Amino acid sequence: MDLIALGFATLFDPSVILMLILGVAAGMVVGSIPGINDNIAFAVFIPFSFAMPPEQALALMVGVYCAAAAGGAIPAIMIKVPGTASALLTAVDGNAMARRGEAGKALSIAMTSSVIGGIASSLILLVFAPALATVALRFGYVENFALAILGMSSVVGLLSGNVIKGIASGLIGLLAATVGFSLTTGFPRFTYDNVNLIEGIPFVPLLVGLFGIAAMFELLADIWQERKAGRSVSALPTIGSMRLPRDLVRRLLPVWAGSATIGNLIGMLPGAGMLMAIFLAYDQASRRFHRCFAGKPGETDWGEGAPEGIAAPESANNAVTASSMVPLLSLGIPGNSTSALFIGALAIHGMVPGPLLFTQHGDIAWMIIVAFLIANLVMWPIAFLVIKSVSRSIFAIPKEAMVGVIALLCMLGAYADGANIFNIWVALVAGAVAYAMRLANIPLGPAILGLILGPQMESSLSNSLSMSRGDWLVFIDPVNHPISAAMIALSLLLWLLPVLGHWRRSRRAGLSQEAALPAPPRP
Amino acid sequence: MNKLAVMLASVLVGGSISAAVAADYPTKNIDLVVPFDPGGAVDATSRIIAETANTLLQGGEINVVNKSGGGGIVGQTFASRAAPDGYTLLAMTSSVVTNPQMKGASYTVEDFLPVGLYNLDPEVIVVPAGSPFKSAEEFIAAAEKEPLNIVIAGIGTSHHMSGLAIERVTEAKFNYVPTKGFGQQLQAVLGGHADGAFWPMGEASSHAESGGVRLLAIASDARDEKFADVPTFQEAGIDIPIWATFRGWSVPKGTPDDVVATLSDLLRQVYETPAYTEKMSEAGFGPVYRDAAEFRKVIDEYAKLTSVIIEENGLGK
Structure with missing residues (x-):
């Protein structure tokens, strides 16, 4: 308890808390700019942090990290361009809701979900960090492979339409993930003697291309x-009541409880990452939606503006932020690539x-932990301020102008990762x-899941064997x-449930064919 | 005769120009190219050096420039092609030696002139805290009976090669488990999923200090001050005098000698600053200093050791 008090005491130095608030505001803006994400923001910021006292630098980084994961939802909802990769799924239902004239409601759900997910995981970090860290250690190569399989299985929730096309997409992702030096043999694969591909397709530009540039093409x-x-070109949705x-x-x-739990569990497992958490949470929320609300009067379809489709990924991605610090702070093992940058910031000091x-x-250690809690608390008012002021004026810009600006920002973001022109080509092709x-x-x-999980799946499979x-x-x-056996069983269940459900429905339909009921009225 | 005179004259003029350059070198900022992302070991040490160097340097500042990609090749290639005027420095690591052979980089190690060395990171044998192996002898004896599962940073890395080097001088056999990123290697060792690991001392030391892992031997000519009870490889019966990755500065080939001397001297002055050595030690990087000639010896030695192993094991392209 004394130690937590020490953390609070360090954090509540005026200059430190100011940095935290500044970080949250900056993170919200960084997150909401497509093409620029927290990874890039940190890469730019870490050199500057050298001249700052460590507590100020780290408070700012915590603020950016928490808020960027939430800010990505703003452009996802307003123009269907995710600001960060973690808002990829939010764009579907969020933008549908905004087009219906309920942009304010969608933004409000996104921000509230983010704050709830973030607070849940900060509390867990504060209370259970050392105990949970030992769970992370139980994950060896075998468990990591099973985890990757579980992650890939969460695509079932996304295969609402054509199953073959969905599987093909997953395979495209897995195939692209094999580019680069093989960890197992030390030989290059599909690099065509291009040194830029030795470590695989550069990941940040790849994501910028898949989300940012692709969305630009769509807007065009x-x-x-x-x-x-x-x-005349239709205006962007107005924000309205929140x-x-x-x-x-x-x-x-x-949904918040379930998604925050998933986010917390995935966050503290090294190598899983934020995207896997949002896919798993989204899958769970979609099952719940179909069970409880689908087809009822006044309800939209899944993907057409269901509130669960915004709440699940947003609370999951913010639950990952603090929990990814559990293994980092207690063991020195980063939970994901962004939390790994904290190692760099600490090393510099x-x-x-x-x-x-x-x-x-x-x-410093306890200040970082406490900062996560405070960052999420101040994030709520700051999010509304940013949306009401900055976002409202930005989204009043004509669509044509916005396409150009975002395309430029995407290029800049791609280039900034390693200061390499090759990255711009990666983003464009992607x-x-x-x-x-x-x-x-x-x-x-x-495809995204395949890209992310491919390398982990490959190396953990070959190392396990x-x-x-x-x-x-x-x-x-x-x-x-x-743990591995349980995760493999769970993955099997994820694949089998839709098949079983379909089989049961078709049998029931066969029995009651004579007394067929009229379809429920559609809104 | 006439031709010779022209040539002589141009050499003289050229020589005097480069001397003039060196006399008032630097007149502008110097780029220190770090071929890795911000936050890594090379980046952190480079920034710690630049901080002190900029308090000593007159006429310009050292800027750390990150050019990452391709396991260091992108930035290393950039530096090899830069103008040899002393305004582009490379944060040179052991990967410059092996990348051309292993990954087909377009430069060779001869394209760089060593300036000075600031950190030597000897390889250590690491086992989990709960491991049955209490000494390097027990570890090697077990590996002679049945191959041990050893975590390394990747096939063909200096850590993999250090294992191959141990296999050459003992009867031990290892089953290499390549794992990307130090965090995931740490997870495998702390969690007891592997029998051991070959790590650089800089990364292993804090985890050995906290008791998560145990060090069995260090591939250095002398024991480490902090871990005085950890024997050297040779003391433990492994006949490898030194196996260390290195970090230093180099410049593109053709850089004037006096510029190299100025930079080398700057690095020595940095090393003699107490605040610098303290910060480096805290961050886990034992500060050392070797001048250009000594650094070249370290590089040559490393190149000799690794090229034999690469060839014998059929690594690389």
């Missing part, structure tokens, strides 16, 4: 079609994350491919690898 196509039809009705809050409570941080620099996939009605989600001397049964060994 919209504008072109509207012009061809002789209509009040959340009480019954909506009650309805979303279970002569500190090493891990158990020693708490004994040698207890004030954007073109993603747009072509959209035209062919191939969902992008499974190499250590078990080729025994494939290790993955379902309930004695030595119970």
